[in-house]
Amino acid sequence: MKLIKLTAISAAVLASSAALAAEPVIVVDDNDAVVYEAEPASYAYDADAGVVSNTTGAIFGGTKTLFQTAINPASVSAEVGTLGYGANIGWSLNEKTELQAGWAGGDVADLFGGDFDVDDINYDVDSDFSNPYLGVQLRPAGNWFTMGAGIIVPDNDIDVRANAKNDNYRINDENYNADEVGTLEGNLEHRNKLAPYATIGFRPNITNNFGVFGELGAAYMGKTDATVRAVNGTDPIRGAEAAAAAETELEDKDYLEWMPIVKLGATYRF
Template sequence: MKTLSTILAASLFAAFSATAMADDSVVQDGYVFEKNQLLPTGVRAEVGTTGYGGALLWTANPYVGLALGYNGGDISWSDDLSIDGTKYDVDMENNNVYLNAELRPWGASTNRWAQGVYVAAGVAYIDNDYDLTQRSSDGKVTLNGNKYLYDGSINGQLSYKNDIAPYVGLGWAPKINKNWGVFGEVGAYYTGNPSVDLDKDGTFIGLNGSAEADLRAEEQKIRNDDKYEWMPVGKVGVSYHW
C-alpha cells in the first residue's frame, strides 16, 4: 500500500502540474489556475460492476478533472462466466482504488448536457477475488467439454491480486443544478490473465479417470482466455459539487 500511495501521489502531482502548465491556453478564456484548486471540488457516490463506493473530485479547469476513488464490496452474478458452454456462478469480492483523469472536450460549452461528456484515463490498484461455482442441478457437470455424472459442485477462485492496471473509459456526468449531478461510465481495466484454481466438492459417479485431467484443462482455459485479460467496468451514481 505504501507503493500505491506513492504512485497515486505522484500521479496526482503530475496531473495538476500538467494542468498548471497548460493554463496559458485557457487564460484567454478567463480561466486561471489557482492553488485552491488542489482542494477537492466535489464528491460522488457510485455503484456498478466493480462494487460500490465513491470518489473525491477535482476540477482544474472546464476541460480537465480528476477522480480519486474506491470501489469494493460483494456482488453475485448467476451464469456470469462461461467456458465452452460451461457456466459458472460468480461471487465477486471487490477491492479497487483508482485515479482517473477526466477529459471533457466540450467542457466550456453553454450546453450543460454536452459539458458532461468525458473520456477517462487512469490507473487502479486491483485486489479482487471471484468465487466460482458450477452446480450439478441435473446430476451432471461439464468439464473441458465433457459431461460427467456428478453429485455436488465444482468450486474455484479467480483472482486479480495486487495488480496495477491501466484504465480507459467513456462517461457522461451532467449537472442537474448548481450543486447536484448524475453520472454514468463504461470502460475496462487491462489486468492481464488472472490466477485460477478449481476443485471438486462432491463425488463423481462411476469410473471417471479423466475427470481430474479435464478439471485441470478447464482451469487452464479460464486462466488463458483472452477476454479475462480485461475487466469491464460499468457504473452509475450521483455527485455533489460545492
C-alpha cells in the first residue's frame, strides 16, 4: 500500500511540473494532506539565436516566476544613434520576444554635422535630446534578424540659427538683407508627446554573453512648431517679416515630422 501511495505522490508531482502548474499540488493520505510546490520554469541561453529560451515551454510559470523575471533582466545594452547616446534593459519572454526599456539623448546634432538645409537656407543646430522609450523586440525566424516597435516619450530641445549667404537670407523665393534682418534664430518643437516607432535590425552574437546590434527605422514625432526671432538687425520690420517667413518654411517641411532611427550598440547577456 505504501508503495502505491509513493508512486501516486511521485506521479502527481511530475505531472504538475510538466504542466507548469502555478498552484501547489495537494495529495491526501488518509487524514493527512501533503503539499508539493511545482517547480518554476527553467530557462537556457541559445547562443546561436542570442535569446533566452524557456525550456519548459511557457512564458511564465506562475506569479513567482514573473516576479523573478522582472527583477532579473536578460540583458543590458549600450547604444548610439540618431536618438542620442543611451542604454536599455531587456527581459526575454521566450526565444522570440524581448521587452525593452531604455533612454537615449544628449547633443545629437554633433553626431551628424550640426546643420541642415531648408530650401535655400542652411541652419546650424544645437540640440539636447531626451528620449525614454518602451518597446518589444521580435525575432520572427528565431535568429539574428529582429523587428522592433514601441513608444518614445520625447523631450527634445532643438535650437536653430540661420546662415546668411552672400549677405542675404533667401526665404520663400525672396531675398532679405542680412544687415537689415540681423540674426535669425529660434527653436523647433515636435507636437507629439508620445511617438510610436518601428525598426528592423540584426543582433548577432560574439560570445555566449556578448553581442552587437544595429537598427534602422523611424519614429513619428508629429507636426513641427517653429519659433524664429530676428535680433540685432537695423530694420525691425523687415526682420519680423523674415522671421515669420522662416517659421512658415520650417513648419511646412514634412520630413521634420519623422525622426529617422539609426542605432548601433553592444549587448551583454546574463
